[in-house]
C-alpha cells in the first residue's frame with residue numbers, strides 16, 4: 001500500500017468552522033435518533049451499555065492500582081458515559097468530559113436513569129476549561145486519544161491531563177497501535193505519521209484539507225507502541241505497566257498503559 005502524504009498539503013482554512021475531532025457529534029445525533037446507548041453499540045462492538053469494550057482492561061487496572069474508595073476520576077472523551085457509570089457504580093467520584101454536546105446530553109440521561117451522580121461537561125481536552133492542577137487521582141483515556149491526530153493537539157491534551165493529575169496519580173490509556181502503518185488494514189488512507197484520512201465532500205463542515213483536488217479529513221492517529229511510549233515519557237509520565245496485545249492477522253495492536261505522574265517534582 002502506498003502512503004498518502006496529505007498532511008503536507010495546505011488546509012482549506014477559509015472553510016473551517018469546527019475542529020476535526022468534533023465530528024463525532026454527527027454520530028451522536030444519529031445515536032440519539034435511533035436510541036443507541038453507547039459508542040461501542042453504535043460501532044457494533046458491544047451488545048449493551050454495560051458491556052463496554054474497555055471493561056475487561058479497566059477491571060484489571062483497578063485491581064492493580066487499588067484506588068482509594070472515593071478517588072476522583074476524570075473520564076476523557078466519555079461519550080454517553082459507559083465508563084463513567086461503571087466507575088461511579090464502584091463508588092468513585094467521577095467527572096466526564098466530551099467535545100460532543102449530544103454525547104453529554106445522552107450521558108446525563110444514562111446517569112440519571114441509573115441513579116448515579118456524575119458531573120458531565122462539554123469540554124475539549126486540548127484546551128480544557130478546568131483550571132488548577134493536582135485535582136484527580138485517576139484520569140482515563142476512554143478511546144479519545146486516538147481521535148486526536150496532530151502532534152500539537154496531542155501534546156496539549158497529554159499536558160493538560162498531566163497538570164490535572166495529583167502527584168502520584170494515574171493516567172490510564174488504551175489505544176490502537178500499529179508497528180508498520182503501510183499495513184493499515186482498514187478503510188481510509190494512512191500517512192507516514194499514522195494519520196488516517198477519509199475523503200469527504202466539499203461542503204463537509206469540519207476541518208479538512210485539499211489534496212489532489214479532493215477533500216480529506218483526519219480521523220485517527222495510529223502510532224507504533226514505541227512512539228506512544230516515547231510520547232508519554234516526554235510529557236513526564238512514568239509508565240508503570242505496559243501491555244501490547246498484538247493482532248497478527250490485522251497487523252494491529254492494542255496499547256494498554258498505566259502511567260503515573262511522579263510523586264515529587
Ligand SMILES: C[S@@+](CC[C@H](N)C(=O)[O-])C[C@H]1O[C@@H](n2cnc3c(N)ncnc32)[C@H](O)[C@@H]1O
Nearest residue numbers: 021024039077078079098099124125142144147
Ligand atoms: C471512540 S469515542 C469513545 C466514547 C466513550 N469513551 C465510550 O467508550 O463510549 C471517542 C470520544 O472522544 C471524544 N473526543 C474526541 N476528541 C475530543 C477532545 N479533544 N476532547 C474531549 N473529547 C473528545 C469524541 O467526541 C468521542 O465521544
